[in-house]
Amino acid sequence: MANSNAATGGRLHRAVGFWGLMFLSLGSIIGSGWLLGALTTAVIAGPASLLSWVLASVMLGVLALVHAELGAAYPIAGGTARFPYFAFGPLVGFTAGWMSWLRSVMISPIEVEATLSYSDRIGWVHDRVHILHPNGTLTPAGLVIATCFMLLFTxxxxLGVRLLSSTNSVTVVLKTAVPLLTAAVLMSLAFHGANFTAGGGFAPYGAHGVFAALPAGVVFAFLGFEQAIQLAGEARDPQRDVSRAVIVAMAIGTAVYLLLQVAFIAALQPSAVSHGWASPVGKGNFGPYATLATALGAAWLAIVLYADAVISPAGTGLVYMAGAARLSYAMGRQRVLPRPLAGVGRRGVPVLSVLLAFVVGELAFLPFPSWQALVSVVTSAAAVMYAFAPVALHALRVRDSGRPRPYRLPAGSVLAPAGFVFANLIFYWSGYQADWKLAVTVLFGLGVLAATRRGIPVGDRGALRWRSAAWVWPWLVGLLVICRFGRYGGSHALPAWWDLLIVIAFSLAVHYCAVRLALPPDAVDTAVRGERS
Structure with missing residues (x-):
């Protein structure tokens, strides 16, 4: 049985079972996205927002299955940073890990912002404590409350992964029960079937609306399925449990979000959407389900929803801080971030990495005004992070084919390239305005990498494997150019549908080129064995 005492030898403490892993992924999936996603997507896509959820579930489902195979075959902490490292070397591993870390470290403050924004709409709270300025930024009192949340997460x-898992498991039960209760109550009180063709028909904004809704909250809502993989280094039986945890969490999350979107659309007053979907619950309403519940005479449900507006985002923020810490821990072990970040305390926790996540999260409260302000950027970062996984899987199947794979992705030779295409499409749909900002953070990250390596003696630095990383820069620059001329925040120079064909063709070319440039088998084996040394 795994050691239940403090970690020894600077290793993480293996103390999490299947249910703990599954709840970690599900707890990340069900966060502020369920409170805000239905309204945001309905405004952009109308009733066809249902297609947005289905499309996202299929695309991210493939990516989840990719991660499930990788997580079971290579059960290590911070897996999203290390799978590309095994396949392509430190430079690619750092780029993937940097994107993953940025995404994870920003979600904790985003979830806190969602909690405070929701709470500020409660009359008796707003009358006593001014949490937000009119432009959505935090007041001094709001910043103090936000800091208290971040301190609690820290x-x-x-205090240890066992307490983290136990705390998260309790909150996830509530986080899952409340959305299901909300959907059931709303559909029992009002089900206006005509709403699904109101305001211009089922798809009033066409396919463009369906695609545009994905980065506006749909993909963001599904983010987090990989949290079980980030903590695989602390799983009791990772080969058996990690893949199952990811798959079950994704299936439950998909069912919950589809039910919520159906309930939201059906419960709206027909007069509110008969002429369009610009304001289905009235301007300024930040809590759509609570507004609908009150209008339908279920004020008690509104109270439950406002309570859950604290529990759901806070639980997600807690888990993402853990994931961010494991990523910086992983990159510290790879020597692409400062080595002290890989230090493990007596409770088997990377304490310095946790504290770094707290500090960066605090800084994120200062410049950004609201939940919506970062969702597209975070979605764009997640798309890049997820894109590395299918390429790494394909490359590792070729270069490390003899490794036991407790879970094997069906039709991997087809679904791995498809997963890469899906991630690139999500990046494209996130819009040029989000994507160019992300490109700046990549350049900053490379500066951090250069500074880190300067502090390492020349003989200990190791090769960055530039040849195996040669596909990354043409890929990222090429995607950015396509976004610049595309119709999602770009110049609209690319014709509709042709833009998607260009993204697909470009993605497939990059994918197969990357697989050919992967490290040779002996280098892959050395990297994997080095992880266990």
Whole structure:
């Protein structure tokens, strides 16, 4: 049985079982996205927002299955940073890990922002404590409350993975029960079937609306399925449990979000959407389900929803801080971030990495005004992060074919390239305005990598494997150019549908080129064995 005492030898403490892993992924999936996603997507796509959820579930489902095979075959902490490292070397591993870390470290403050924004709409709270300025930024009082949330996340994380898992499991039960209760109550009180063709028909904004809704909250809602993989280094039986946890969490999350979208559309007053979907619950309403519940005479449900507006985002923020810490821990072990980040405390927790996540999260409260302000950027970062996984899987199947794979992706030779295409399409749909900002953060990250390596003696630096990384820069620059001329925040120079064909063709070319440039088998084996040394 795994050691239940403090970690020894600087290793993480293996203390999490299947249910803990599954709840970690599900707890990340069900966060502020369920409170805000239905309204946001309905405004952009109308009733066809249902297609947005289905499309996202299929695309991210493939990516989840890719991660499930990788997580079971290579059960290590911070897997999204290390799978590309095994296949392509430190430079690619750092780029993937940097994107993953940025995404994870920003979600904790985003979830806190969602909690405070929701709470500020409660009359008795707003009358006593001014949390937000009119432009959505935090007041001094709001910043204090936000800091208290971040401190709570930090303390729970520092006290150990067992407490983290137990705390998260309790909150996830509530986080899942409340959305299901909400959907059931709304559909029992009002089900206006005509709403699904109101305001211009089922798809009033066409396919463009369906695609545009994906980065506006749909993909963001599904983010987090990989959290079980980030903590695989602390799983008791990772080969058996990690893949199952990811698959089950994704299936439950998909069912919950589809039910919520159906309930939301059906419960709206027909007069509110008969002429369009610009304002289905009235301007300024930040809590759409609570507004609908009150209008339908279920004020008690509104109270439950406002309580859950604290529990759901806070639980997700807690888990993402843990994931961010494991990523910086992983990159510290790879020597692409400062080595002290890989230090493990007596409770088997990377304490310095947790504290770094707290500090960066605090900085994120200062410049950004609201939940919506970062969703597209975070979605874009997640798309890049997820894109590395299918390429790494395909390359590792070729270069490390003899490794046991407790879970094997069906039709991997087809679904791995498809997963890469799906991630690139999500990046494209995120829009040029989000994507160019992300490109700046990549350049900053490379500066961090250069500074880190300068602090390492020349003989200990190791090769960055530039040849195996040669596909990354043409890929990222090429995607950015396509986005610049595309119709999602770009110049609209690319014709509709042709833009998607260009993204697909470009993605497939990059994918197969990347697989050919992967490290040779002996280098892959050395990297994997080095992880266990």
């Amino acid at each position: 303390i729970i994380n520092v």
